[in-house]
Amino acid sequence: MLQYIEDAKQGDRQAFESIVRHYTAMANAVAYEKLHDFQLAEDAVQEAFTEAFLHLNKLRVGEAFPGWFKAIVIR
Incomplete structure (x- = not known):
């Protein structure tokens, strides 16, 4: 996954699509836990991506992506 993150940082949209597929379930769970509404959670995840x-x-280290992205979802 780290290579996808690095490739996406260079503008590779297909790499970012792989990131989206990989992190969607986690993001939906985090957003649903906060919002308690499935549709609002889906909207929040789309905005977060x-x-x-x-x-x-702005992400300096690819390994930090999961925590960085989770913080975006929570906001």
């Missing part, structure tokens, strides 16, 4: 994609260049 968009924000992550737009700001991926």
Whole structure:
């Protein structure tokens, strides 16, 4: 997964799609726990992935992606 993160940081959209597939279940669980509404959680996750994609260049270490992304979902 680390290579996908590094590739996505270089603008590889297919790599980011792999990241989305890998982290969607975790993100949905986190968002649902906070919002207690499945549809709102799905919307929050979609927005979180968009924000992550737009700001991926700010992520210094690829290994930090799971925690960094979880923080985005929670916000």
